[in-house]
Amino acid sequence: KQEVTQIPAALSVPEGENLVLNCSFTDSAIYNLQWFRQDPGKGLTSLLLIQSSQREQTSGRLNASLDKSSGRSTLYIAASQPGDSATYLCAVRRGETSGSRLTFGEGTQLTVNP
Amino acid sequence: DGGITQSPKYLFRKEGQNVTLSCEQNLNHDAMYWYRQDPGQGLRLIYYSQIVNDFQKGDIAEGYSVSREKKESFPLTVTSAQKNPTAFYLCASSGRGETQYFGPGTRLLVL
Numbered sequence: 410k411q412e413v414t415q416i417p418a419a420l421s422v423p424e425g426e427n428l429v430l431n432c433s434f435t436d437s438a439i440y441n442l443q444w445f446r447q448d449p450g451k452g453l454t455s456l457l458l459i460q461s462s463q464r465e466q467t468s469g470r471l472n473a474s475l476d477k478s479s480g481r482s483t484l485y486i487a488a489s490q491p492g493d494s495a496t497y498l499c500a501v502r503r504g505e506t507s508g509s510r511l512t513f514g515e516g517t518q519l520t521v522n523p
Numbered sequence: 524d525g526g527i528t529q530s531p532k533y534l535f536r537k538e539g540q541n542v543t544l545s546c547e548q549n550l551n552h553d554a555m556y557w558y559r560q561d562p563g564q565g566l567r568l569i570y571y572s573q574i575v576n577d578f579q580k581g582d583i584a585e586g587y588s589v590s591r592e593k594k595e596s597f598p599l600t601v602t603s604a605q606k607n608p609t610a611f612y613l614c615a616s617s618g619r620g621e622t623q624y625f626g627p628g629t630r631l632l633v634l
Contacts, residue, residue, distance in 0.1 A: 443623075445625075450611075450630070451627060452527075452625035452626050453566075453613065454625070455624070458622050498565060498566070510571060510581070511566075511623060
């Protein structure tokens with residue numbers, strides 16, 4: 410059974426700092442890995458999706474890397490801003506079919522202080 | 524606008540009552556999902572459906588039921604058999620090989 414772990418559970422940083430969020434998974438047979446953002450009381454917003462054949466994806470100040478063989482992914486946030494404060498969840502997808510399920514980590518709650 | 528809608532935003536359930544959460548999508552996605560989220564935890568899969576008139580149990584299906592009579596709709600019923608229903612419920616949909624798109628969620632509270 411796939412298990413996804415995120416470290417740390419919570420992180421508080423001053424504005425402007427670069428930071429790294431970690432995600433690990435136990436079964437390397439994945440189709441892709443996604444990072445999501447969740448604001449309090451809201452749904453999830455997809456940030457980055459990395460296919461199993463890719464090493465990294467970038468969007469603006471966000472960069473996600475994937476090392477499938479070691480079961481690890483990192484989300485790098487450059488020049489953090491107070492608006493980045495949210496919970497960040499990673500999820501791995503097992504297969505390609507439209508019904509293939511995601512397994513989620515418990516999330517990292519990020520607070521960026523002005 | 525394309526997207527996923529969930530209603531209501533808040534729902535109150537009395538003991539012994541069944542309640543139904545609505546989820547509608549206009550993204551033409553085949554697959555739809557229901558997740559439960561408890562405070563400080565990740566999402567756990569309740570049920571999912573890959574096609575109309577077909578659905579499968581997820582990891583925590585006991586006390587829940589679903590139907591998929593239309594491609595656009597995937598309602599979730601929380602039955603009286605679910606003894607701890609207080610949680611945040613999220614609906615999602617996806618196409619083949621695509622990311623899952625999430626609705627805004629329904630918070631269920633027990634009176």
